[in-house]
Amino acid sequence: MGELLMQEAQVIPLRTPEQRRRMNRTLTERVDPRPLVEPTPLRPAPEPTGLQQNIAGALGFLRKRLTGDYAVDEFGFDKQLTDNVMMPPLRLIYERWFRVETHGTENLPLDGGALVVSNHSGTLPWDSVMTAIAVHDNHPHNRHLRMLGADLVFKVPLLGSLARKTGQTLACAADAERLLSSGELVGVWPEGFKGVGKPFKDRYKLQRFGRGGFVAAALRTGVPIIPVSVVGAEEIYPKIGDLKPLARLLGLPYFPVTPTFPLLGPLGAVPLPSKWYIEFGEPIRTDEHDPADADDPMVVFNLSDQVRETIQQSIYRRLAQRPGVFRG
DSSP: OHHHHHHHHTTSOOOOHHHHHHHHHHHHHHSOOSOSSOOOOOOOOOOOOHHHHHHHHHHHHHHHHHHTOOOOOTTOOOHHHIIIIIHHHHHHIIIIISOOEEEOGGGSOSSSOEEEEEOOOSSSOHHHHHHHHHHHHHSTTOOOEEEEEOHHHHHSHHHHHHHHHTTOEEOOHHHHHHHHHTTOEEEEOTTHHHHHTOOGGGTTOOOOOTTOHHHHHHHHHTOOEEEEEEESGGGSSOOOEEOHHHHHHHTOSOOEEOSSTTTTGGGGGSOOOOOOEEEEOOOBOOTTSOGGGGGOHHHHHHHHHHHHHHHHHHHHHHHHHOSOSSOO
């Protein structure tokens, strides 16, 4: 029995370390080092299209609105709603309908408060809205223009709420000074209804600038005044008449008659596609004055007259240069 076991043990001879290394090399050489399947090279992820970005932005906006993840300032300004809902359609009108050309936006301060003062025209205040788009889209920091509006704007239920949400506030000294002191760009149209509702025969002739309350606000806060001239708005609704009895009945400052309104009904409310130019002039400093000068009628009158004359001369210069009302 022992002899049999010794014979079986001799069947599998022991290998030396050198023999085992030689065998491993032989086995390695027989294996094909190439992979059975060539790996597919990684491709960079495609860039999202404009439509995909818009959809993603809309979904993000809706999520924030539903969860309440947005801020509203003390005046009711809702920046998220303004940027995502209100400005895109207005921007289309700015770029495609009125084809606005903007000049001098480098005169707007990069930060800090400033009072933007403009002429007013056009029967309906499209010029204020287009000026706000011009400021936001051409400023390197996309600053918003906080517009001062007449009390009539805030008495209309839906319009008043919308005006508050888009950054407008009542045209009073207290609100203007609070905004300017907090470093905002504030827009004012001193001609008021006298400017926006003037007849077509008086186009591009600036009306009186009120009592100069905007100058007093700038003097008290020491911010610069930026004169702005708008050319093109006078032709969108040529006002050839005024139905005053109807205006009094409705509580309006005027009820305009144009070549298309009220003759064509709601279609007459579509503005004519005139070519627009908006120019921001050089700042007029107020920090060289004492804040007490805000109570000096002569200082206020002189500064107000300087701003008015600067805007009027800028309008005349642009009118002389434009090639036509509807082309350019």
